[in-house]
Amino acid sequence: MRTIRSPQAMTVWSERLRREGVKIGLVPTMGALHDGHRTLIRSARLKSDALVVSIFVNPTQFAPTEDLAKYPRPIRKDRVLCKEAGVDVCFEPTVAAMYPEGFQTVVTVPSIARRWEGHTRPQHFSGVATVVTKLFGMVRPHIAVFGQKDYQQSALVRQLVKDLNLDVEILVRPTVRERDGLAMSSRNIYLSTEERRIAPILFHALEAGRRAIEAGLTEAESVQAIMHKVIAGAPMMEIEYLAVCDSRTLEPLMKIDRQAVLLGAIRLGSVRLLDNVLAGRKKR
């Protein structure tokens, strides 16, 4: 496995392989890799001939109040995981290479970014859209694999790629969970023992909503009430949102007459938990 830090070197590597007809896969990450990432890497491995994992903790998608400085950066451990998973290139650009002096271009996907994560974190998704566009420009992949865990992000990337004609196939892989249902996340390490014990309740709430929809409930308001009731049993949890949305546009649904995504964000002590499940017709 090679480690490449320079964006120019990354593009040279990719362009040479592209000209030879080699299919390049990319898994963009912020490092602190866990079994969820391992699943994305495996997926990308099966769909490509040469595999790049990018590790870049992107400052522009953190708000000033957020955990940029303390975000975990176990780079040696990450490289070992990548090597064992059959990654060909670990791409680790620096902040200075990503955003040199004079840098100013911003990519926004306004409708998808407006609600949910975008409502509480207004700059977050323009940071994501811009860095993803840049990574695609640097790595030039044929396919890129994202996790369903960040559902809104994956919907945004799909729309971005379509709108800017980026010619990258986007694959979204189901969320990998701990045995008790908690979605894997690099931030789970911040949970105390007690918080960790109750953290799966978010997933249980979403699952209760999904089961209600699949049993025939079509009023979003009733589904929301069911989800709220599950969380209400855990007084340490503060709900940011529990929403029933169109799975493509992420606009709230009143009547569940198409595939829905149930989105949830809750605060548990100092940690924000994020999760989602698809419900109803047409799996994507």
Place this chain on the structure above:
Amino acid sequence: MRTIRSPQAMTVWSERLRREGVKIGLVPTMGALHDGHRTLIRSARLKSDALVVSIFVNPTQFAPTEDLAKYPRPIRKDRVLCKEAGVDVCFEPTVAAMYPEGFQTVVTVPSIARRWEGHTRPQHFSGVATVVTKLFGMVRPHIAVFGQKDYQQSALVRQLVKDLNLDVEILVRPTVRERDGLAMSSRNIYLSTEERRIAPILFHALEAGRRAIEAGLTEAESVQAIMHKVIAGAPMMEIEYLAVCDSRTLEPLMKIDRQAVLLGAIRLGSVRLLDNVLAGRKKR
């Protein structure tokens, strides 16, 4: 010469040639081609193996009050010019193919777009930045050629390509002029005989500024006074701006201690004339 209307077909054409090592050139235009475009096409021809001219009157870069509906669209004449100039593909996407339902992504280059053309036309440059990113995605060129006539646009495209790592080489060709100095423009056909007669005064004003700088004048204010004085001789002309700027950032200069660009926009009857000249050290 082929005419391609579908973005998908355009990408297929380009990707096949790219894999064969063919160097693809693109000249993006809004049609109504004149000798200025012919010069861009010739330039691109010399630098590439396969040449695409895109013709797309981009609605998102016009303000609601502007001349989108009456913008000239002599498509048959344009195709003849392209064919004679050795163009391989005339790419003519429709508005519906460029902006399908649900389209929402916006690319902005905020610092460069803020002043001059961006000040009076606030949405103009996000329209340009977005459509150029899309055209690059569809055509996948190795090089793209722009005219210096739209100086701010060319500076914006350079910055955009650098910031989004688009791996397209941008060439900017000098403005082609009528014998009396008037910069060629698709909108010159709107000038009355009398307006046409005095239209070159904008260029003369910019040239007076350039000569003053090259004779050693370093105060931007004095250069501006010289340019204003030339235009003042033509009472039909209403100055929008006459500016002395850093040639890369387009920020106004106080002291001319580096390469400058002199930018001018004036209103002459119903027509807006735009022109610029570089002055001082380091030609790009």
